[in-house]
Amino acid sequence: MSEDAAHQLSQNRVQASNPLADIYISSYLLNELDKLLKDAGYCLSRFNLPLPDDTTNISGQNRLLLDELNYDVPAMTATLHDNLSMLNNNQKDVFDAIYNSMMNAEGQTFFVYGYGGTGKTFLWTTLLNSVRSKGKIALAVASSGIASLLLPWGRTPHSCFKIPLDISQSSMCSIKKNTHLAELIQKTSLIVWDEAPANHRYCFEALDRTLRDILSEIRQNAENKQFGGITVVLGGDFRQTLPVIHNATKAQILRSCIVNSYLWRQCKLLELTENMRLKSGNLSTLEREELSNFAEWLLRVGNGTEPIVSVPNDSSNSFIKIPESLLLSSDCRNLDGLISFVYDLGSEPANISSYLCQRAILAPTNEVVSDINTRIIAQLKTTEMSYYSSDSIDDSTANHSTLEALYPIEFLNTIPMPGLPDHKLHLKIGVPIMLFRNLDPSRGLCNGTRLIVTQLTNHVIEGEIITGKATGSKEYYINGIHYSP
Incomplete structure (x- = not known):
């Protein structure tokens, strides 16, 4: 029986050197023996056998749970020891409050409020490693795919918790009882949700109702506890992006924030205030002063305390002055x-990946994006290839000829679609590209991942990832490309 458990572990790609593997095998064997003995009217204690470990007492067929235990614990423990010593006093207080709630099964809800540079991501990583190194389950999510790549084993909340895209006040997550995902949640000790202010409050409320329902089967009074009694940590900065709602007014956007949810009343607010970027030893005195001035100006803008300047023929009084140090010459x-x-x-940087990751141009519309891309690609000396989107109409439909006459392909290809690239895509080797889909988040390929084109063929684009946990991986291919010479 233990050999069978070991075989199931190997089938699910759990690392053989992981200390949790032996614990799992022992627990799995005891659990199976307990089932057989109970069928015969006995129990483990009758034969002086120990009870199985609840943490690893899981189904050998539950791929989700096995993946969540697929950690290199020795390396994680070594990293954790270094990270704990690097926490400042502010971060240490926040860490202790969350960690104690999780270890004591208090099930508190926290919101960690801090502007960019206060070390939220570093705190999340340290917290997740501390929980996972003890064999417990910790789920990490972030509001966007690119933000989730900054978290160890991070995902988006919609992917992890099956939150409906069309969310409403009474929505529930699409998680059925007695499924692998439900079992994973029942074993979860901590949930970390980064960039929370960008999500609609209905997302958190849907997760709350779902967790109460699922955990009520195994925990007493779970239906009356927020998030079913799981310790949940939300984080972010309300100065940044709030929920995006189509054609919404300012009042509607504010009402959709989590601060207006019933969950906020039981949410304990923790704050990070120390800018850790200014503590870097790689900064010169001048660079540290410039960074400090920029951080203070950014905070004044976010807090609404930066002085307003008047603009002729405009009565909105919503303009501020940009410091001259941030502007190009006239x-x-x-x-x-x-x-x-x-x-x-004209230059040849030593590390092209690092060079491109440190640079970006923010454009207001797709038209401007296309113009910038065309100008930059034209200056590169490598060979260009053009790819085209699928532009044929299914001819199996009864009204195919009518559709083709009403919507000529040549006309459709000229229409720019919001949120989508143009019909024609020009690429060269060495050009940075960005994914728009969650192709394989576990391998770093999700919405927002940036890559450098390393090879172009008729139907395949090869790229090297330059952002996130999979930085440097080269063997990634995007298939299904329509090519035209």
Whole structure:
């Protein structure tokens, strides 16, 4: 029986050197023996056998649970020891409050409030490693795919908890009882949700109702506890992006924030206030001063305390002055000047991945994006290839000829679609690209992942990941490309 359990572990790609593997095998064997003995009217204690460990007493067929235990515990423990010593006093207080709630099964809900640079991601990593190194389950999610890549084994909340895309006040997560996902949640000790202010409050309320329902089967009074009694940590900065609602007014957006949810009343607010970026030893005195001034100005903008300047013929009084140090010189304030400032295309950087990750141009519309891309790609000396989106109409439909006459393909290909790239895609080797889909989040391929094109063929694009936990991975291919010479 133990050999069978070991075989199931190997089938699920759990690391053989993981100390949790032996614990799991022992617990699995005891659990199976307990079932057989109970059928015969006996129990484990009758034969002086220990009870199985609840933490690892899981189904050998539950891939989700086995994946969550697929950690290199020795390496994680070594990293955790270093990270704990690097926490400042503010971070240590927050860490202790959350950790004690989780270890004592208090099931508190926390919101960690801190602006960029206060070390939230570092705190999440330390917290997750501390829980997982003890063999417990900790789920890490972030509001966007690119933000989830910053968390160890991070995912988006919609992917992890099956939150409906069309959310409403009475929505529930699509998690059925007695499923592998339900079993995973029942074994979970901690949930970390980063960038929480960007999600609609209905998402948190749907998860709350679902957890209460699922955990009520195994925990007494779970239906009356927030999030079913699981310790939940939300984090983010309300100065940044709030929930995006189509055609919503300011009042509607504010009402959709989590602070207006019934969950907020039982949420304990913790705050990070120390800017850890200023503590870097790689900064010169001048760089540290410039970074400090920029951070203070950014906080004033976020807090609404930066002085308003009047603009002729505009009565909105919603303009602020940008510091001169952040502006291009007057003769370079055009598109070509901006491209030259951000990307010095005549130079050959030693580390192209790091060079591109430190640079980006933010554009307001898809039209401007296409213009910038065309200008930059034209300056590269490598061979260009063009790819086209699928533009044929299914001819098996009864009204195929009518549709083709009403919607000519040539006309459809000229229509820019919000949120989608143009019909025609021009690429060269060495060009950075970004994914728009969650192809394989476990391997770092999700919405927002940036890659560098390393090879172009008729139907396949090969790229090297330059962001997230999978940085440097080269063997990633995007298939299904329509090519035209």
